[in-house]
Amino acid sequence: MSESKTQKKPKRARIAIDEHFCKGCGLCVDNCPQHIISISGTVATSGYYPAQCPDPENKCTGCTLCARICPDVAIEVFKAKKVDGGAH
Amino acid sequence: MNTEAQEMERIFERPRALRSATTHYCPGCGHGITHRLVAEVIDELGIRETIVGVAPVGCSVLMYNYFDIDMFEASHGRAPAIATGFKRARPDLPVFTYQGDGDLAAIGIAETIHAAARGEKFTTIFINNATYGMTGGQMAPTTLVGQKTATSPTGRNCETAGYPIKVCEMLATLDAPSYIARVSVSSAKHVLKAKQAISKAFQLQLKGFPYTFVEVLSPCPTDWHMTPQEAVEWLEENMFPQYPLGEVKAPKEGV
Amino acid sequence: MEKLFMTGNEAIAEAAVRAGCRYYFGYPITPQNEIPEYMVKRLPEVGGVFLQAESEIASIFMVYGAAGSGARVMTSSASPGISLKQEGISYIAAAELPCVIVNMMRGGPGLGGIQPSQSDYFQATKGGGHGDYHLFVLAPATVQEAADLCLEAFDIADRYRNPVMILGDGVLGQMMEPVSFQDRRPAADLPEKTWALTGTKGRAANVVKTLNLDPSVLEKHNLKLQEKYKRMAKEEVRVECYQVDDAEIVIAAYGTVARIAKTAIQALREKGIKAGLVRPITLYPFPYKTFADIAPKVRKILTVEMSLGQMVEDVRLAVGDKTEVCFFGRCGGIVPGYEEIVVEVEKLTAKVAR
Numbered sequence: 001m002s003e004s005k006t007q008k009k010p011k012r013a014r015i016a017i018d019e020h021f022c023k024g025c026g027l028c029v030d031n032c033p034q035h036i037i038s039i040s041g042t043v044a045t046s047g048y049y050p051a052q053c054p055d056p057e058n059k060c061t062g063c064t065l066c067a068r069i070c071p072d073v074a075i076e077v078f079k080a081k082k083v084d085g086g087a088h
Numbered sequence: 089m090n091t092e093a094q095e096m097e098r099i100f101e102r103p104r105a106l107r108s109a110t111t112h113y114c115p116g117c118g119h120g121i122t123h124r125l126v127a128e129v130i131d132e133l134g135i136r137e138t139i140v141g142v143a144p145v146g147c148s149v150l151m152y153n154y155f156d157i158d159m160f161e162a163s164h165g166r167a168p169a170i171a172t173g174f175k176r177a178r179p180d181l182p183v184f185t186y187q188g189d190g191d192l193a194a195i196g197i198a199e200t201i202h203a204a205a206r207g208e209k210f211t212t213i214f215i216n217n218a219t220y221g222m223t224g225g226q227m228a229p230t231t232l233v234g235q236k237t238a239t240s241p242t243g244r245n246c247e248t249a250g251y252p253i254k255v256c257e258m259l260a261t262l263d264a265p266s267y268i269a270r271v272s273v274s275s276a277k278h279v280l281k282a283k284q285a286i287s288k289a290f291q292l293q294l295k296g297f298p299y300t301f302v303e304v305l306s307p308c309p310t311d312w313h314m315t316p317q318e319a320v321e322w323l324e325e326n327m328f329p330q331y332p333l334g335e336v337k338a339p340k341e342g343v
Numbered sequence: 344m345e346k347l348f349m350t351g352n353e354a355i356a357e358a359a360v361r362a363g364c365r366y367y368f369g370y371p372i373t374p375q376n377e378i379p380e381y382m383v384k385r386l387p388e389v390g391g392v393f394l395q396a397e398s399e400i401a402s403i404f405m406v407y408g409a410a411g412s413g414a415r416v417m418t419s420s421a422s423p424g425i426s427l428k429q430e431g432i433s434y435i436a437a438a439e440l441p442c443v444i445v446n447m448m449r450g451g452p453g454l455g456g457i458q459p460s461q462s463d464y465f466q467a468t469k470g471g472g473h474g475d476y477h478l479f480v481l482a483p484a485t486v487q488e489a490a491d492l493c494l495e496a497f498d499i500a501d502r503y504r505n506p507v508m509i510l511g512d513g514v515l516g517q518m519m520e521p522v523s524f525q526d527r528r529p530a531a532d533l534p535e536k537t538w539a540l541t542g543t544k545g546r547a548a549n550v551v552k553t554l555n556l557d558p559s560v561l562e563k564h565n566l567k568l569q570e571k572y573k574r575m576a577k578e579e580v581r582v583e584c585y586q587v588d589d590a591e592i593v594i595a596a597y598g599t600v601a602r603i604a605k606t607a608i609q610a611l612r613e614k615g616i617k618a619g620l621v622r623p624i625t626l627y628p629f630p631y632k633t634f635a636d637i638a639p640k641v642r643k644i645l646t647v648e649m650s651l652g653q654m655v656e657d658v659r660l661a662v663g664d665k666t667e668v669c670f671f672g673r674c675g676g677i678v679p680g681y682e683e684i685v686v687e688v689e690k691l692t693a694k695v696a697r
């Protein structure tokens with residue numbers, strides 16, 4: 001979509017999925033309101049297909065819902081430090 | 089526009105009370121979620137160095153490998169008696185039991201009821217997954233009517249196997265317990281509420297309130313023979329009507 | 344020392360308190376009810392806790408919990424109740440938690456009766472619950488000895504990190520005798536309870552557990568327990584030998600029966616029959632060596648029990664074919680009279696004479 005590029009927001013938040021802990025249950029996928037998490041097609045050393053969240057459109061809001069449903073504490077959530085609201 | 093340079097702070101991470109260890113739980117198992125909630129509450133209340141937990145016999149028997157706190161491993165169903173003995177000897181320390189539905193509602197129902205009736209000052213986290221997880225998915229006291237398990241292959245027949253036990257409602261008939269609530273970990277929204285209830289239970293204990301109890305409706309995808317997604321859907325569709333969520337008993341004054 | 348007049352049950356309870364026991368968990372059963380009834384009054388005086396549990400299963404696991412805190416703790420019961428406690432006893436032995444368990448035996452099997460018996464010897468000394476474990480078993484014969492052994496029991500439990508059983512019967516429990524209490528503090532050389540659960544502050548987390556899924560780890564744990572039992576056998580065997588030096592026939596008996604045997608021995612000696620008594624005070628570890636040493640010097644050993652023959656197996660094991668081991672027992676709550684023992688010994692010595 002050409003629009004997405006122009007509407008792309010600055011990264012407000014991101015998640016880090018630890019493939020070592022992720023068991024690929026997919027609960028984070030279903031619980032992310034932004035629908036930006038998916039299950040990878042590549043098996044990890046854990047033997048599971050881990051979740052991934054590339055989020056090229058910077059949609060992650062840092063709501064932490066993915067991390068809160070994760071049964072394996074595989075997700076860490078980071079949020080931009082509040083500066084001057086990122087206004088131009 | 090420089091997006092990546094924006095400084096990020098970590099707003100969600102592994103609680104200190106949980107070791108950095110991979111659990112033996114199946115993908116999508118509610119034990120993992122509930123462990124984390126208990127650990128988060130322990131951290132938030134600053135009680136990691138004082139709390140003593142009692143692990144059950146069931147899928148969560150090894151929970152002391154995951155929690156970085158002092159713990160007992162009980163025998164099947166006896167966690168409330170162990171917690172009673174310990175808490176009577178060390179009333180100054182917070183204590184909790186963590187028990188499955190076979191452990192708590194079948195073999196250990198006597199210990200549970202009497203600890204509750206005496207108003208023992210510990211907290212019980214009760215994992216209701218409507219089955220015996222560890223031994224391969226046999227019928228539990230909480231198995232729903234019609235639910236197929238390894239020992240109710242054609243579905244639980246109430247004529248021969250009776251009806252599921254609603255533990256919260258049963259315990260709420262007792263005078264002594266101060267807090268009894270049922271929560272679910274089937275979605276992030278419910279997880280947030282579950283944590284509030286667990287936190288409230290521990291806070292009440294710290295204030296000296298008697299027996300606090302939180303039942304957690306928890307998916308067992310493996311023994312339900314479902315994907316994690318199907319399991320949470322099945323849970324909400326079938327367990328919610330049988331096991332209504334909410335506080336069944338709470339002190340007049342809140343925390 | 345001040346002499347008090349007390350039942351065996353009360354003396355055990357008082358001795359426990361003086362040994363530093365501050366927690367008691369139990370469930371009512373005859374003939375040991377005087378213990379909880381004493382504890383409910385006495386423990387609050389010393390800042391302790393008495394709790395009547397919902398069952399013997401619950402009470403033994405309350406003991407598990409309190410012992411896990413490092414406290415001195417006791418439970419008591421009688422035969423059917425001790426059966427119910429076996430699950431917890433196995434776990435306590437596996438987790439190596441120190442505690443004291445009193446069994447005032449009554450007649451079995453099943454609900455049996457409420458009269459005295461010694462028919463839980465196997466259960467007490469051979470394990471009782473599942474797994475390769477042993478209790479340390481003390482068998483007092485008088486109220487004074489019950490008090491003395493109970494005082495020591497808590498030290499033994501702490502020293503070996505092992506449950507200690509005081510094995511008595513309804514006679515001992517309910518008989519009144521004068522008793523004085525040694526002013527006794529816990530031994531100074533007891534190991535520190537670094538394994539106790541106290542909250543992790545300032546150290547790595549402790550776990551009190553019994554599950555070892557790895558067979559090699561579980562075997563190792565079992566071997567460690569066995570080492571401990573061997574150490575007990577080396578260091579702790581207690582036995583009384585009464586008039587055995589010149590004896591041609593020796594009675595083997597413990598607890599209440601040993602008292603009766605002493606009366607029988609006096610009567611026999613008056614009749615010119617040289618009888619003596621070997622009285623095991625520790626039933627586990629059993630005084631095998633004492634019996635082995637005595638065996639070649641006597642014509643016969645008569646084991647007398649209030650059971651149909653349990654300790655006699657250990658006596659036979661000790662003696663081998665060095666001498667004949669005979670048995671006389673009454674059961675079901677019947678306490679043998681000393682005359683009965685005299686008659687039995689006379690029968691045996693008559694055969695010897697022929």
Ligand SMILES: Cc1ncc(C[n+]2csc(CCOP(=O)(O)OP(=O)(O)O)c2C)c(N)n1
Nearest residue numbers: 145146147164188189190191219220221222
């Ligand atoms: C005395 C005894 N009986 C039976 C067992 C076998 N057993 C182990 S776990 C379990 C049931 C566990 O189910 P639940 O309490 O529902 O916990 P879950 O595994 O579902 O978390 C049983 C029957 C045992 N360990 N001990």
Ligand code: SF4
Nearest residue numbers: 022023025026028070
């Ligand atoms: S919820 Fe956790 S374990 Fe499950 S797929 Fe997502 S990151 Fe992996």
Ligand code: SF4
Nearest residue numbers: 032060061063064066
């Ligand atoms: S923090 Fe919220 S928006 Fe971001 S990935 Fe997780 S669930 Fe999605």
Ligand code: SF4
Nearest residue numbers: 113114117147221308
């Ligand atoms: S069997 Fe069920 S309860 Fe046990 S770990 Fe697996 S999903 Fe969880």
